[in-house]
Amino acid sequence: MVGVVCAMGLAGIPMASTTADTLLLSTGGQLTGKVREVEGKKTPYVLVQVDPELSVAIAKANSRMIVGEEKLSEYRRHVAEAGQDGQAHYELATWCKQNNLLQQRQYHLMRTIDLLPDHPNARAALGYTQRDGKWILTEVWRRNQGLVKDRRGQWVLPEVLAWRKAADQNDKTAKRWIKTIKQQFSKIKNGDAEAMAELNAIEDPLASQAIAKELIDSQKRGSSLRPVRMVWLRKLMELRTGVAVEAIVQTGLLEPDDVIREEALRWLQSNETSSAVATYMPWLKSNNPQQVKAAARALSFFPNSEAAFAYIDALITIEERTQQVGGGSRAGFDNQGGGGFSQGSKQVVIKTPHRHAEVLQLLRSIAPDVDFGYDKSAWKKYFADLRSPPRSDLRRDS
Structure with a gap:
């Protein structure tokens, strides 16, 4: 807003008065005169009285700052000295x-x-x-x-900028798929056959994230959702993106529905063995017996004699948990007859051994001719002997 008004028509308007100043404009210009800031009801503005008969109104949004006469005088002095x-x-x-x-x-x-x-x-x-x-x-x-500026002002190769733009667009598309898949799921639960057909027809890899999320999030909803969850699983197998494979690997480990879990593991057997094994093996070292059980169950689809010693170590694991024991206060007296109270509770580590039948079955699958039960030492000796080269007598008669 820029306006020219008569100074005589300003009576009655509340103003914050200042001395003669210079108003710097956001466009680069400036106005000098008596400057007043007017707090109007709609648009606050600055009023510059250029001469006794002429005032100019500038919207505050178009003004940068007000410079006092004292500062301008100091500036002029510095200019002359320079x-x-x-x-x-x-x-x-x-x-x-x-x-x-x-x-x-x-x-x-x-x-x-x-x-x-x-x-x-x-x-x-x-x-x-x-x-x-x-x-x-x-x-x-x-x-x-050959560099260009990105939106953060950094210089990058045009290819990098193009890749970032494509990634941003892909991210937006993936988020739209989350909404679409949720809507389809709601319709499918209500018996909408057309929604199921639409789900089966998806070919966009960017839908992987949305489908994977629904598959994992629905793990504890019961077997009644098995048909649609099986479609999600098979769709992830078709798309086979990084996100899709990660979800299938997780399904093979943690899925409570045996049918869906084993479907995932059979596919991993044929297509992503290394991804599955790399994820499952560390779980054999878990302090949680349920995680060890889940890992051994999944690894039964990928038996490997090279991993024998890792299997043996997981035959019997020790679960450690901290527990508060004792409690309350008790009185005590010293040799001088003094007395006092002490707290009797403390934290202790409880160690509980767990035998894992799933791990034993895994060992039996790679050594079907022997069975040492839960005897770790016997198993280790057996596999060590298998790996040791046969001895030969190299002595010669003199």
């Missing part, structure tokens, strides 16, 4: 920055390099860099290298 001294102009540019006189700062930086072409700080402040002994604007130099 003269043709390049370093003095640089110091004045620094003063202008401190006092938010940004256009004046730019001018004095330019004067600095006019007088001192190789002034490094002024050149850097103006966006120059030195290459092969010559000063060049950093932006020009970067563009000459």
Whole structure:
């Protein structure tokens, strides 16, 4: 908003009065006169009385700052003192920055390099860099290298920028799929055959995240959802993205529905053995017996004699848990007849051994001719003997 009003028509308007100042505009211009800030009901504005008969109203949004006469006088004094001294102009540019006189700062930086072409700080402040002994604007130099600016102002290769834009678009599409899959699921639960057909027809890999989330989140909802969950699982097998494989691997480990879990494990057997084994093996070392059981159950689809010693270590695991024992207070007396109370509770670590039939079955699958039960030492000796080369008598009669 820019308006010209008569000074005589301002009576009755609440104003914050100031002395004669200069108003700096966001467009780069300035107005000098008596400046007043007017807090209007709709749009706050600044009123500059240029002369006794003319005032100019500027919307606050279009004004940058008000500079007092005292500050302007100080600035003019610095300008006069700087003269043709390049370093003095640089110091004045620094003063202008401190006092938010940004256009004046730019001018004095330019004067600095006019007088001192190789002034490094002024050149850097103006966006120059030195290459092969010559000063060049950093932006020009970067563009000459084939780089472009991203939305954060960083210089990157055009290919990187294009990849980021595509990734952003893919992320938006994946989020739309989350909404779509949820809507389909609601319809399918209500017996909508068309929604089931739409689910079966999905071919977009970007739907993987949404389908994987529904499959994992629905693990504890019971077998009544098995038909749609099986469709989700098989759809992930078709899409076979990283997210899809991760969800299938997790299903093979933690899925409570035997039918769905074994379907996932059979597919992993044929398609993603390394991903499955790499995920399941560390679980054999868990302190949680249920996790050891789940890992051994899943690994039964991927028996490997090279992992024999890891299986043996998991035959019997020790579950450790902290427990509070004792409690309350008790009285005590020393040899001098003094007495007092002490707390009797403390924390102890309870160790509980667990035998894992699933791990034993895993060992039997790689060594069907022997069975040492839960005897770890016997199992280790057996596999160590298998790996040891046969001994031969190398002595010769003399």
